[in-house]
Amino acid sequence: MRTPSPKQRVFIEAGRKEFVRNGYGAASIRAIAQEAGVSLSALYYHYKSKQDLLLAILLDGVDAYDAVCDAELAGAGDDPLEQLRAFVRGNVVFRTKFPEHGRMVATEVRNLEPEGARLYEQRRRVGKGRIRDIIERGVEQGVFTTRHPDDCRRAILAMTSAIANWYDPDGPDGPDEIADRYAQMALALLCPNETIDRPRGTEGSS
Amino acid sequence: MRTPSPKQRVFIEAGRKEFVRNGYGAASIRAIAQEAGVSLSALYYHYKSKQDLLLAILLDGVDAYDAVCDAELAGAGDDPLEQLRAFVRGNVVFRTKFPEHGRMVATEVRNLEPEGARLYEQRRRVGKGRIRDIIERGVEQGVFTTRHPDDCRRAILAMTSAIANWYDPDGPDGPDEIADRYAQMALALLCPNETIDRPRGTEGSS
Numbered sequence: 001m002r003t004p005s006p007k008q009r010v011f012i013e014a015g016r017k018e019f020v021r022n023g024y025g026a027a028s029i030r031a032i033a034q035e036a037g038v039s040l041s042a043l044y045y046h047y048k049s050k051q052d053l054l055l056a057i058l059l060d061g062v063d064a065y066d067a068v069c070d071a072e073l074a075g076a077g078d079d080p081l082e083q084l085r086a087f088v089r090g091n092v093v094f095r096t097k098f099p100e101h102g103r104m105v106a107t108e109v110r111n112l113e114p115e116g117a118r119l120y121e122q123r124r125r126v127g128k129g130r131i132r133d134i135i136e137r138g139v140e141q142g143v144f145t146t147r148h149p150d151d152c153r154r155a156i157l158a159m160t161s162a163i164a165n166w167y168d169p170d171g172p173d174g175p176d177e178i179a180d181r182y183a184q185m186a187l188a189l190l191c192p193n194e195t196i197d198r199p200r201g202t203e204g205s206s
Numbered sequence: 207m208r209t210p211s212p213k214q215r216v217f218i219e220a221g222r223k224e225f226v227r228n229g230y231g232a233a234s235i236r237a238i239a240q241e242a243g244v245s246l247s248a249l250y251y252h253y254k255s256k257q258d259l260l261l262a263i264l265l266d267g268v269d270a271y272d273a274v275c276d277a278e279l280a281g282a283g284d285d286p287l288e289q290l291r292a293f294v295r296g297n298v299v300f301r302t303k304f305p306e307h308g309r310m311v312a313t314e315v316r317n318l319e320p321e322g323a324r325l326y327e328q329r330r331r332v333g334k335g336r337i338r339d340i341i342e343r344g345v346e347q348g349v350f351t352t353r354h355p356d357d358c359r360r361a362i363l364a365m366t367s368a369i370a371n372w373y374d375p376d377g378p379d380g381p382d383e384i385a386d387r388y389a390q391m392a393l394a395l396l397c398p399n400e401t402i403d404r405p406r407g408t409e410g411s412s
Contacts, residue, residue, distance in 0.1 A: 025232020158368035193399035
């Protein structure tokens with residue numbers, strides 16, 4: 001699937017609104033066309049089914065996520081610590097800027113048909129690969145001392161995703177403050193304090 | 207709403223299956239009655255609408271969560287550190303044992319009508335209060351050194367919730383191993399390693 005045209009982007013935004021509001025099963029293609037200000041046939045010209053539009057919306061979310069993360073990572077150099085900070089910042093920015101993307105993922109990915117689901121998972125794997133690589137190199141270089149990199153990766157993704165559930169654009173903290181705190185929490189997980197009653201038996205690099 | 211009767215429990219299980227599969231909007235009350243092996247009117251006798259059944263299912267999830275957490279916390283004594291471990295263990299047990307509860311929450315809470323949503327939120331607040339209190343007392347007693355207890359609380363809830371997305375009952379790690387690791391991660395967040403380039407300016411207990 002290619003990058004959506006400006007017209008397609010209008011359909012994607014309208015579809016996202018309707019899906020988030022009513023769920024895929026109950027969502028009305030007619031309501032989406034109306035929201036987009038076009039005829040039903042104009043919408044069907046671009047997306048031949050509700051399923052097609054769902055996939056386009058979910059892939060658009062992945063595009064947005066990739067763009068934000070890559071922009072942050074572009075200035076981070078080679079140091080895993082700086083890359084981790086940039087990655088966390090990218091995730092925080094994405095979750096505060098586009099909270100509805102996460103909602104779509106939580107509620108609508110289950111409605112993808114097998115082919116779309118495969119394509120979507122394949123595209124998401126790229127995103128998950130970023131943090132996997134950063135952590136892996138950090139552990140290799142001894143920058144990150146965790147013995148459970150997979151748990152840390154999952155925890156970092158989960159805790160940043162959840163920001164969309166409580167972030168308030170009018171609240172006291174902006175994305176910058178939140179990103180700093182979450183980067184510190186990610187580091188706390190990756191470099192745990194060995195003095196908290198932790199058995200030190202299996203410690204050490206490889 | 208009172209505890210469901212054994213018969214109501216059958217409806218709740220059947221409804222959860224149908225809602226998780228098709229979403230609230232598209233879910234069929236007829237299919238739920240069929241799955242439960244009763245007539246449509248028998249189902250309506252207990253739940254007067256799809257909305258009523260949705261609320262009952264979501265509250266049943268809260269009941270299950272409360273029961274698991276309380277059981278773990280019952281043996282934890284007064285020490286915030288032990289209570290934190292018990293709380294994390296309860297969350298891990300709940301997420302590995304009842305992954306579909308979290309899926310219902312992620313996808314269907316948005317479909318509650320205002321009165322049900324209020325009731326549901328009120329019931330959930332109890333659960334959120336447990337970890338809030340544990341962290342608060344741990345910070346007061348100097349057991350937890352974080353300067354960002356709210357962030358830690360949200361991170362701990364988010365990272366344990368996400369376990370339902372990847373946990374495999376046939377995988378190498380059982381709930382016990384996962385609970386131990388996640389308790390360590392929760393402690394890493396609450397007692398961060400101050401040596402990782404962190405400004406120490408505002409440190410200290412009150």
